[in-house]
Amino acid sequence: MMISTLANPHKFMAFSRWATPVLGILGAALIGGGLWLGLAAPPDYQQGETVRIMFVHVPAAWVSMLAYACLGGASFVSLVFRHALADAAAKAVAPIGATFTGMALVTGSLWGRPMWGAWWVWGDARLVSVLVLLLLFLGYMALRASIDDEAKAARAAEILALAGLINLPVVKFSVNWWNTLHQGESIMRTGGPTLAPVYLTPLLLVGAGYSLSFGALWLMRTRGEVWRRRAASLTLQAALT
Amino acid sequence: MTALVALFRRELALTWGRGGGPLLAVGFFVAAALMFPLAIGAAPQRLQAVAGGVTWVALALASLLSLEPLFERDFDTGALEILSLGPLSLEVIAAAKCAAQWLATGAPLALAAPVVAVSLGATVATGALVGLAATIGGIAFAFLGGTGAALALAGRRGGVLIALIVLPLLTPPVIFGGAAIANFAAGLPWAGGMILLSAYALATVALTPFAMAGACRNALS
Numbered sequence: 001m002m003i004s005t006l007a008n009p010h011k012f013m014a015f016s017r018w019a020t021p022v023l024g025i026l027g028a029a030l031i032g033g034g035l036w037l038g039l040a041a042p043p044d045y046q047q048g049e050t051v052r053i054m055f056v057h058v059p060a061a062w063v064s065m066l067a068y069a070c071l072g073g074a075s076f077v078s079l080v081f082r083h084a085l086a087d088a089a090a091k092a093v094a095p096i097g098a099t100f101t102g103m104a105l106v107t108g109s110l111w112g113r114p115m116w117g118a119w120w121v122w123g124d125a126r127l128v129s130v131l132v133l134l135l136l137f138l139g140y141m142a143l144r145a146s147i148d149d150e151a152k153a154a155r156a157a158e159i160l161a162l163a164g165l166i167n168l169p170v171v172k173f174s175v176n177w178w179n180t181l182h183q184g185e186s187i188m189r190t191g192g193p194t195l196a197p198v199y200l201t202p203l204l205l206v207g208a209g210y211s212l213s214f215g216a217l218w219l220m221r222t223r224g225e226v227w228r229r230r231a232a233s234l235t236l237q238a239a240l241t
Numbered sequence: 242m243t244a245l246v247a248l249f250r251r252e253l254a255l256t257w258g259r260g261g262g263p264l265l266a267v268g269f270f271v272a273a274a275l276m277f278p279l280a281i282g283a284a285p286q287r288l289q290a291v292a293g294g295v296t297w298v299a300l301a302l303a304s305l306l307s308l309e310p311l312f313e314r315d316f317d318t319g320a321l322e323i324l325s326l327g328p329l330s331l332e333v334i335a336a337a338k339c340a341a342q343w344l345a346t347g348a349p350l351a352l353a354a355p356v357v358a359v360s361l362g363a364t365v366a367t368g369a370l371v372g373l374a375a376t377i378g379g380i381a382f383a384f385l386g387g388t389g390a391a392l393a394l395a396g397r398r399g400g401v402l403i404a405l406i407v408l409p410l411l412t413p414p415v416i417f418g419g420a421a422i423a424n425f426a427a428g429l430p431w432a433g434g435m436i437l438l439s440a441y442a443l444a445t446v447a448l449t450p451f452a453m454a455g456a457c458r459n460a461l462s
Contacts, residue, residue, distance in 0.1 A: 146396035
C-alpha cells in the first residue's frame with residue numbers, strides 16, 4: 001500500500017521531504033546512544049577493548065547486505081514495471097552501499113589486526129565475501145557510468161544487479177561451506193543470541209541507527225536523482241522552445 | 242534445429258578462426274602461468290604447493306581475455322540485429338555463442354591446463370583434476386563472461402569493464418574449483434567442490450541466456 005502510494009513521484013517527493021530529516025535525526029540519535037552504551041560497556045574477557053569495534057563493524061556489514069538487497073529489489077521493480085522512480089532509487093543506493101561495505105571492510109580489518117594478528121585473513125570466507133560485495137557495487141557503478149544513454153544504462157545495470165543478487169546467496173553459502181576461523185554467527189542463531197545483553201543492546205541500537213541513516217541517505221540521494229532528471233528535461237525543454 | 246546448427250557452426254568458425262581464437266587464450270594462459278614461478282621463486286616445494294591453484298587462477302583470467310568480440314563483433318556489423326529477427330530467440334542465440342566460446346577457448350584451455358599444472362610441480366593426478374575442473378568450470382566462465390560481454394555492449398569501455406563486471410561473479414566457481422583441487426592435492430575429500438562447481442556451471446547455463454538476451458535487446462533498442 002505504502003509502496004504503491006510512493007511510486008507516484010510527486011507523493012514520493014512530498015513524503016521524502018519530511019521523512020529524510022526525520023530518519024536522519026533518529027538514526028544519528030540511535031547511533032550516538034548505542035555508541036555511548038558501547039563505550040560504557042566493560043571490556044570483553046577475551047577480546048578486551050577491541051570488542052567495541054564490533055559496534056561499528058557488524059552493523060556496517062548488516063547494512064551493506066541490506067543495501068544490496070535494496071539495490072536488487074529496486075532493480076527488479078524497475079525491470080518488471082519499468083518504473084522510473086525505482087531506477088532512480090537503484091542508482092542512488094549503489095554508492096551508499098559501496099561506502100557501508102567499505103566501512104565494514106576497514107573496521108573489520110582494524111579489528112583483525114589485534115585479534116588475528118593480521119590486517120587481512122584470506123582464509124576467512126566472510127571477509128572475502130564482503131570484498132566480493134564491494135566489487136559487485138563497483139561493477140554496477142562502472143557499468144552505469146560507461147553507458148551514456150540513460151535508459152540503456154538503467155536496463156543493463158538492472159540485469160547486472162539481479163545477476164549479483166542471485167549470486168549473493170551462493171557467496172553467503174560459501175561462508176558456511178568454507179568452514180573457517182571467523183567468528184560464527186552469534187546474533188541470528190537458533191536458541192537465541194549468545195551475546196551478553198551489555199553488548200547486544202548497543203549493537204542493536206547502532207544497527208537500528210545505521211539502518212535509519214541508510215534510509216535517510218537513500219531518500220536524499222533518490223531525491224537528488226529525481227531533481228537531476230527534472231533539471232535535465234527542463235533544460236531540454238528550454239532549448240526546444 | 243537446422244538454424245541452430247548453422248548458427249553454432251558459424252559462431253564456432255568465428256570464435257575459432259578470427260582474432261586468434263584458442264591460440265590467443267592458450268598463449269595468454271601459458272604466459273600468465275609462467276609469471277608465477279618468475280615472481281615467487283623456482284623452489285620446487287614452494288611451487289608444488291601452489292601449482293594447482295595458480296593454474297586455476299590463470300585459467301579463470303585467460304577465459305576473460307577473448308570475451309570482448311563475442312557480441313560486439315555481431316553488434317557492430319549489424320549481424321546481431323539480423324539474427325534477432327530470425328527464427329531463433331535471442332536466448333538461444335546467446336547460449337549458442339557461449340557454447341561456441343567454450344568449445345573454441347575453454348576446451349583448448351582445459352587441454353593445456355594439466356600440462357601447465359604438472360610443469361609447475363603438481364602430480365599427474367592433480368593435473369588431470371585441474372583439467373577436469375577447467376572443462377566444467379570453463380562452462381561457467383564462458384556463460385558468465387558472455388553475460389558481461391552482452392551487458393557491456395551498450396557501453397563504450399569494452400574489455401576492462403567486462404573484467405570488472407564478471408570477476409566478482411566468478412568468485413563462487415573459483416572457490417569451488419580451487420577447493421576441490423587443493424583438497425585433492427592434500428589427499429582430502431574433493432568431490433564436494435567438484436559437484437558444487439558442476440552445479441554452478443549448470444545454473445549459469447540455465448539462467449544467464451535470459452540475462453544475455455535482455456542485455457542484447459537493450460543494446461539493440
